[in-house]
Amino acid sequence: ETGVTQTPRHLVMGMTNKKSLKCEQHLGHNAMYWYKQSAKKPLELMFVYSLEERVENNSVPSRFSPECPNSSHLFLHLHTLQPEDSALYLCASSQGRGFEQYFGPGTRLTVT
Amino acid sequence: RKEVEQDPGPFNVPEGATVAFNCTYSNSASQSFFWYRQDCRKEPKLLMSVYSSGNEDGRFTAQLNRASQYISLLIRDSKLSDSATYLCVVNRGSYAGNNRKLIWGLGTSLAVNP
Numbered sequence: 001e002t003g004v005t006q007t008p009r010h011l012v013m014g015m016t017n018k019k020s021l022k023c024e025q026h027l028g029h030n031a032m033y034w035y036k037q038s039a040k041k042p043l044e045l046m047f048v049y050s051l052e053e054r055v056e057n058n059s060v061p062s063r064f065s066p067e068c069p070n071s072s073h074l075f076l077h078l079h080t081l082q083p084e085d086s087a088l089y090l091c092a093s094s095q096g097r098g099f100e101q102y103f104g105p106g107t108r109l110t111v112t
Numbered sequence: 113r114k115e116v117e118q119d120p121g122p123f124n125v126p127e128g129a130t131v132a133f134n135c136t137y138s139n140s141a142s143q144s145f146f147w148y149r150q151d152c153r154k155e156p157k158l159l160m161s162v163y164s165s166g167n168e169d170g171r172f173t174a175q176l177n178r179a180s181q182y183i184s185l186l187i188r189d190s191k192l193s194d195s196a197t198y199l200c201v202v203n204r205g206s207y208a209g210n211n212r213k214l215i216w217g218l219g220t221s222l223a224v225n226p
Contacts, residue, residue, distance in 0.1 A: 043156070043199075043216040056213075090155055098203045098214060100146055103155035 003027045006091050006104035013081065014112055021076040021107050023091030031097050032074040034066060035090040037106075043090070049074060050097055081111045113138050115215045116202050122221040129190045133220045135200030136182045144203040145183045147174055149196045150219065156199055159185075190224045197221050 004025045013019050025032060034046040048056035049068040063085075065077040074091055088108050092101040118135045125131045137145075145162035160167065162174040162183050173186040183202075187194055200217035 042218045045213075088153075098144065100144075100158050100161060101214065102158065106155050108153075 003102050004091060004093055004104035006089075006107055008107055009105060010108050010110075012110045012112060013078070015081060015083070017081075018077070018079040020078065021089055021091075021109075023074040023076075023104055025072055025074075025091075025093035025102075025104075027093055027095075027102060029093035029095045029102075030071055031094045032068060032071075033092040033094075033101065034064075034074065034076050035092065037088040037090060038086075047076075048097065055097070078109075081109075083111050086110045115139060115204070116200055116217040118198075118200050118217040118220045120218055120220060122223055124223045124225060125190055126225055127190055127192060129224075130186065130188045131190060131222065132184055132186045133198055133200075133222075134182050134184050135202075135217055135220075136180075137200075137202040137215075138181070139202070139204055140178075140181060142202045142204065145174075145176060146201040146214075147172075147183075147185050148199040148201055150199055151196045159198070187222075190222075192224050192226060195222055195224045 007022045031050045033048050036044045036046055045058050046060045047066040052068050063080050067075040088106045090106045091104040094101040115138050147159040148156040149159045150156040160169050160174050162176050166175045171188045175184045197219040199219045202215050204213040204215050
């Protein structure tokens, strides 16, 4: 399935590195989301973009910086991360907020 | 009380069994409900939406009980491939204004054994 794609699929980075996660949706949706999923925890919503405007930021540390240049693309810029930031980062999109979301395969991030 | 609660399981059932999961939600104004399936180390995938009248898709049946504020998922004739975590998702409130947010449960783990 190629509705929502994410790159890279795996990423290992040191605490001083800067990297970016990329998400692209091919579904014509107008809302995009970044989630974090750690072991034994529910999905944690990080950011929501609706019509390219950030409408939600759930107390996410500033070392995570989202960017939405258009309705099809979403980035998550990472810098000076901590080991506890190691997790699966999932991008999703939907047609309208509060409606069913479709996910990309995720980026499994390990911070060393 | 959590906004969305699920029994984490695991539920261990033999092939061919019928298994049911419940999920309770706290916001009585919630309007939309979904079941997602998540395989190990994979992304969640929409299994089915849950409608007021209940709905069925093959071996899967979803029900909504607004009075008691829970939704259920019934799986009949379980297959090995049904082994996964089933996530309950609830819209936090009405569609008006900015109150549109999906709240995710922790998930119920199902293992179907040969």
